[in-house]
Amino acid sequence: MTATLTTTGYDVEAIRRDFPILAKPLPNGASLVYLDNGATAQKPGLVIEKMVECLENYTANVHRGIHALGDRVTTELEAAREKVRQFIGAAEAEEIIFTSGTTMSINLVANAWGRKFLQAGDELLLNEMEHHANLVPWQQIAHECGATLRFIPLTADGRLDLSALDDVLTDRTKLVAVTGLSNVLGTVNPIGEIAARAKARGALVLVDGAQSVPHSITNVRSPDIDFLGFSGHKLYGPTGIGVLYGKRKLLEKMDPFLCGGNMIRRVQKMSSDFAEIPSKFEAGTLPITEAIGLGAAIDYVQSVGLAAIAGHEDSLMRQAYRQLSEIPGLTIVGPAPDFRGGIVSFTVEGVHPHDMAELLDRKGVAVRAGHHCTMPLHDWLKVNSTTRASFAAYNTPAEVDALCDAIHYARKVFRLA
Amino acid sequence: MPREFARLYEVSMSDELYDEHILDHFESPYHKGHLDHPTIAHEDKNPLCGDEVHLELLVDENRRVKEAWFDGHGCAISQAAASILTHEIEGKTIDELKEFTAPHMLDLLKVRLTASRQKCGLLGFKILKTMIYTLDERKPTVSP
Numbered sequence: 001m002t003a004t005l006t007t008t009g010y011d012v013e014a015i016r017r018d019f020p021i022l023a024k025p026l027p028n029g030a031s032l033v034y035l036d037n038g039a040t041a042q043k044p045g046l047v048i049e050k051m052v053e054c055l056e057n058y059t060a061n062v063h064r065g066i067h068a069l070g071d072r073v074t075t076e077l078e079a080a081r082e083k084v085r086q087f088i089g090a091a092e093a094e095e096i097i098f099t100s101g102t103t104m105s106i107n108l109v110a111n112a113w114g115r116k117f118l119q120a121g122d123e124l125l126l127n128e129m130e131h132h133a134n135l136v137p138w139q140q141i142a143h144e145c146g147a148t149l150r151f152i153p154l155t156a157d158g159r160l161d162l163s164a165l166d167d168v169l170t171d172r173t174k175l176v177a178v179t180g181l182s183n184v185l186g187t188v189n190p191i192g193e194i195a196a197r198a199k200a201r202g203a204l205v206l207v208d209g210a211q212s213v214p215h216s217i218t219n220v221r222s223p224d225i226d227f228l229g230f231s232g233h234k235l236y237g238p239t240g241i242g243v244l245y246g247k248r249k250l251l252e253k254m255d256p257f258l259c260g261g262n263m264i265r266r267v268q269k270m271s272s273d274f275a276e277i278p279s280k281f282e283a284g285t286l287p288i289t290e291a292i293g294l295g296a297a298i299d300y301v302q303s304v305g306l307a308a309i310a311g312h313e314d315s316l317m318r319q320a321y322r323q324l325s326e327i328p329g330l331t332i333v334g335p336a337p338d339f340r341g342g343i344v345s346f347t348v349e350g351v352h353p354h355d356m357a358e359l360l361d362r363k364g365v366a367v368r369a370g371h372h373c374t375m376p377l378h379d380w381l382k383v384n385s386t387t388r389a390s391f392a393a394y395n396t397p398a399e400v401d402a403l404c405d406a407i408h409y410a411r412k413v414f415r416l417a
Numbered sequence: 418m419p420r421e422f423a424r425l426y427e428v429s430m431s432d433e434l435y436d437e438h439i440l441d442h443f444e445s446p447y448h449k450g451h452l453d454h455p456t457i458a459h460e461d462k463n464p465l466c467g468d469e470v471h472l473e474l475l476v477d478e479n480r481r482v483k484e485a486w487f488d489g490h491g492c493a494i495s496q497a498a499a500s501i502l503t504h505e506i507e508g509k510t511i512d513e514l515k516e517f518t519a520p521h522m523l524d525l526l527k528v529r530l531t532a533s534r535q536k537c538g539l540l541g542f543k544i545l546k547t548m549i550y551t552l553d554e555r556k557p558t559v560s561p
Contacts, residue, residue, distance in 0.1 A: 354468075362430050363430075414493070
């Protein structure tokens, strides 16, 4: 990563006009300062309009109706799948499975791959910065299969300590599950090196892309990863839709996770044959409108340019890191800017993160406070919660200033300044 | 609903939440600490934000709360509310405290809490209610 990426030519005001919520004035006349993008991103008009178009013009089920509506909606859904394929560099559209979100994607792998292929004595390699969605499913499946969880240690500044990787990555390691971008520390993990070293040991690699996919270019074939999960709603798309990418040869060997309609080839009274991928893992009616909305969100991101968005977010993060560091009593968790994406979490001495978030809200600044579904990480940090600011395409340098001003206000309310 | 967005913020941008009453109790809590021999002690946490409150009561033979103490850590609302609670319940009997309701507890805070922050404001209250239930279960049965 270069020291500073310029954002010359990046017209943030034009981007802001694409998001209806950002044009709505607050009671004080200012506009919303939305810095909770790590939780969910706001939606551009393009996505909202596409979903309305779908609902108003071609509501039907997919892969079923012979009628014109069914034909159209199936075409739209499969076009969205193709957009996802291109967006993450997958070889084939059949390797793109629509799920309800990252959590479901990881649970699908834990159940459909883990239950079939994990045996007593096998090991799964995780780390303490993982979101509960990339930890708890593995705890459950390891318990069931007699496998063991091992953890890559963290460095003091909150990065994966790859100098210790050989201590925990062994011939018994069957899968390394790792986040592309920590939702609290902001750490960008070196997926390339991890994947290469895991492959050398014969282990599979699953990347939790919930935070990384919306904010950096992902190509599942370089570095070579086996599974990738991400959510639509953090990528300016709707909630209720997510993606599991899996390599064809793996998906074909896995048994179904959820069973029912759409995922079968032939059903008899006592047994069934299953459909080909991706249908094998898409039991029941998909969130069709949402999948089509996700396709529109990818169109939107690509029209702006993901590399440009990433550069813009990087410069906001660096500004925030610098300005927040100057606030008395404020401690940023996680590594230096060169090792992080657009997330800055912090504590402020004397103001609990929940009080902080509430007081920032009073200034129209939306952030997240709590453990961010990473309790083991907060144990490691030895704090029970943090306040998080997370950036997206539409945030501005002035909003970073507004965040800092609001933190000063909160300290005043708490009689600290 | 074109006004919906602004209306959301009309409520949440009001400045009343952290008034002097809450901050005074947060900074200088009433009876923060422990009893040597509590009649009953119980604690709970709010997993959302990690607030923890530990409550101890000294209850006399007439089932009257002689002393109430709390300990804990967390946001200002949860800790100030626990302080206000200990002050409120001292001198009251267990039976009187059965009539003590969540809206009453929220009134004592003198601020309007959003739904998510009510969990913070009611954490100590919830612990008290669990204690009252436990004390009733413990009630000595009359000897034959």
